[in-house]
Amino acid sequence: EIVLTQSPDTLSLSPGERATLSCRASQSVVSTYFAWYQQKPGQAPRLLIYGASSRATGVPDRFSGSGSGTDFTLTISRLEPEDFAVYYCQQYGSSLYTFGQGTKLEIK
Amino acid sequence: EVQLVESGGGVVQPGGSLRLSCVASGFTFDDYAIHWVRQAPGKGLEWVSIISGDGTTTYYADSVKGRFTFSRQNSKNSLSLQMNSLRTEDTALYFCTKDLAGFGAFHKWGQGTMVTVSS
Numbered sequence: 001e002i003v004l005t006q007s008p009d010t011l012s013l014s015p016g017e018r019a020t021l022s023c024r025a026s027q028s029v030v031s032t033y034f035a036w037y038q039q040k041p042g043q044a045p046r047l048l049i050y051g052a053s054s055r056a057t058g059v060p061d062r063f064s065g066s067g068s069g070t071d072f073t074l075t076i077s078r079l080e081p082e083d084f085a086v087y088y089c090q091q092y093g094s095s096l097y098t099f100g101q102g103t104k105l106e107i108k
Numbered sequence: 109e110v111q112l113v114e115s116g117g118g119v120v121q122p123g124g125s126l127r128l129s130c131v132a133s134g135f136t137f138d139d140y141a142i143h144w145v146r147q148a149p150g151k152g153l154e155w156v157s158i159i160s161g162d163g164t165t166t167y168y169a170d171s172v173k174g175r176f177t178f179s180r181q182n183s184k185n186s187l188s189l190q191m192n193s194l195r196t197e198d199t200a201l202y203f204c205t206k207d208l209a210g211f212g213a214f215h216k217w218g219q220g221t222m223v224t225v226s227s
Contacts, residue, residue, distance in 0.1 A: 032210070033213075035213040035214075039153075045153065045203075045214070045217055047208065047215055050208055050213040056215070088152065090214070092211075092212025095158075096155070096169070097143070097158075099152055099155070102152045102153075
């Protein structure tokens with residue numbers, strides 16, 4: 001099973017700043033099968049990025065994904081108040097799906 | 109608009125059983141695989157199971173294999189997760205999610221149904 005480790009656990013930033021969230025895999029992941037999600041309190045997760053770098057429908061272009069192999073990054077170029085949430089990375093391989101533990105993006 | 113609506117959650121004793129349901133609308137149901145993903149209170153996300161569009165293929169997380177059974181009725185746009193031999197660690201909010209075909213991602217999510225396993 002591929003283990004995903006996200007860093008940092010908590011990221012404290014101000015609106016307007018740039019956020020960089022990382023996800024490292026215990027073994028190489030096929031980029032096609034790598035995704036990022038946003039979850040706000042009391043809500044279901046929302047797909048943001050799939051295929052490592054493709055934005056899902058309706059996702060603002062301030063969100064971007066990059067990376068390959070074992071290292072992936074979610075970047076939010078200029079934080080808006082509604083972006084403060086928990087973010088999860090996720091991968092698929094060998095008929096199994098795993099998530100990272102999450103990064104909480106909080107207002108500084 | 110894609111919609112997934114879960115039901116069937118509740119409180120059950122350890123060792124007991126529960127059957128979750130999910131009804132889908134807004135897309136060609138039998139064209140898509142569907143997943144269950146769960147989230148324990150205050151914790152992260154854990155994938156539970158997937159069923160193929162035609163219902164012939166299922167996969168399970170090791171944590172539920174042999175205890176949970178995922179099925180679907182394409183004529184009714186509905187799915188069921190039969191949960192047996194429940195453990196306290198199965199306590200979670202269970203989400204029904206639509207697969208993003210070809211990408212191994214969870215495209216659309218229901219709001220979830222809560223399962224509590226407690227004596």
